[in-house]
Amino acid sequence: MNRRRWTGAAMATAFLATACTTTMQGQAVSVFDDPFSVAGMPATDGPTGLRDDASDPSRVVENTDDGEADELARQAISDIEEYWAVAYAEAFDGQFEPVDALISWDANGFDGMFCDTDTYGLINAGFCHDDNTIGWDRGELLPALQRAHGDMGATMVLAHEYGHAIEYQAGLLDDDTPTLVAEQQADCLAGSYMRWVAEGSSPRFTLSTGEGLNNVLAAVIAFRDPLLNVDDPEVGVDEHGSAFERLSAFQFGFTDGAQACKSIDLREIGQRRGDLPVLLPEDQTGELPVTEESVRAIVDAMGIVFAPQNPPTLSFESTDCADARQSPPASYCPATNTISVDLAELEAMGAQPDPEDAGSLATGDNTAYSVLVSRYMQAIQQERGGVPLDNAEAALRTACLTGVATTKMTKDITTPDGNTIALTAGDVDEAVSGILTNGLAASDVNGESVPSGFSRIDAFRVGVLGDQERCFKRFP
Incomplete structure (x- = not known):
């Protein structure tokens, strides 16, 4: 499949059936003076997830089974679009335009299609640039995310995918943009949405800045690239970034807003990565037994x-x-x-x-x-x-x-x-x-x-x- 046509959520293989001595001058998110704050907000625990009094969703879903996973996704996309309806013009030129359609499928079924792709066995979510749609697997992916990381873990995936739609709309991407840049920009854009939720602005979701946000960060870690050896044939193919890199990108958006995401490019990622190794030596696991x-x-x-x-x-x-x-x-x-x-x-x-x-x-x-x-x-x-x-x-x-x-x-x-x-x-x-x-x-x-x-x-x-x-x- 052409990478530029469909941008999917490349998660750790546990979720998928398929799948420096140099001082680095990178862009670091500030830790504010109060150690009990989170990017300037109080670090508190409290309710996290879909509100009991959530506003009605504004979107419909094609091929839905009207189940819990699709309802959560429908609420999430409706909420994400409500955020971007205001935030887009503050960060980018022009006005926000929603995606054209939302498509659900069950990876265990045989009757689904997304972005001209058969969805059987497709445990994933994605943005399809060809027809400006967002889709997700309701059978395996969203329930697994919800079990592992709660409502906001699943919402994080959809906020990331919507980030790809925003990238195209804002002109941040073109046919030559590396996957690595596209993915970390989308992580950043998802982070800016999560800040809006954490501030109490969402009519559908809540997010505590203690354990609630910790669970979202855990979901981001789940999106890390798998470890590869230098001789692995997958090296350099659709690289998304390490957990450290993707967490950094998410935190940029959460702390500084969507405008910060425009600065993420290969040079900026390279500065953050510095001399940190990304590939294991041939035939090594990288594990040193604790003795x-x-x-x-x-x-x-x-x-x-x-x-x-x-x-x-x-x-x-x-x-x-x-x-x-x-x-x-x-x-x-x-x-x-x-x-x-x-x-x-x-x-x-x-x-x-x-x-x-x-x-x-x-x-x-x-x-x-x-x-x-x-x-x-x-x-x-x-x-x-x-x-x-x-x-x-x-x-x-x-x-x-x-x-x-x-x-x-x-x-x-x-x-x-x-x-x-x-x-x-x-x-x-x-x-x-x-x-x-x-x-x-x-x-x-x-x-x-x-x-x-x-x-x-x-x-x-x-x-x-x-x-x-x-x-x-x-x-x-």
Whole structure:
């Protein structure tokens, strides 16, 4: 199928039956002064999803079964169009024009067509440029998204697809626009819509800036590209971007609005990506088993990169700490300058997800190692002095410095024992997944973090795109 005719939602394979030492000067979303805010909004929990008193939908759906999934999609598209009816003219020239039709199908059935394509087995959603329509699979895709990430997870997919329609209408795309750019612009445009919902402007949906937004971010992670080796024949084909990249694009839109999406192009994406690896070496998985040897190697590598005058001691025993609570699987005690590791728990944290679990995120070895690295970053803060280690600013500073350390590991680091530590493709996504779900790599010395996964990921990206001084200045 010609890529330019139909832009689909390329999700992680769990949902589909088919499927840096360089300092980067990328565009980073600001983390505002209040660590308990989300892009300037209070971080709060509350209702998320379709309102009980939702306005009636304004659109009809072709080939519908009048079921729950189609009703949710109909409400979502109606809401997205209500947003763009106002927001389009504020960001782009001209006036907004809705898509011509909405088409539903069941991927388990044999009587559907979308964009001149048989929909049997098509577990996807998409925008068809040829006839200006948006379609989705009501049989598998939307129910799976709703189960894994709630109403707003499914709505996020449709907001992304509508983003493609906006791209064409606004002239952001042409036949030469790479898929990578088109997809991240659409992520950004979806983010601007989600901000409108979170602000309470939607007559149909609500979105809390705590767990509600966290679930939307988890849905964005599910859209990441699959990990490929350098010799894989799919390399370079319809690249959409890593979870880290797509989350960044979404956050640009959420924080700065639709106008920010116009700045996303290959150059901007390249600046954000810098030297972060995107492909695995031939015949490698990128997974380093969590063992005592590997933990020692990671700690040694941090010592080489950051060269503290008084390196922290590593212990595999649980010890009392006079000035901090334990936060297993890895804890830092300022009083003794010791990193304590519960190896069994760290190993469990670094396990890869069940490939049959549609709601799984990009977990793996670096979900665990990023927590270990974050504890070393607390030791770096302790040695520097002058900053607290037990408050919200310390939690976000730790996330930021963990991002700095992550970037430094894009170049091979050889330890005194002869081990070589280096970041591989997928590791950043594994760190981001952990920061979203458990928050430990973005916590203070007591294991406490801020409630917003959005803010935690934001702080991590500030470090990936910056350096130590930027982290200390941003989170004093």
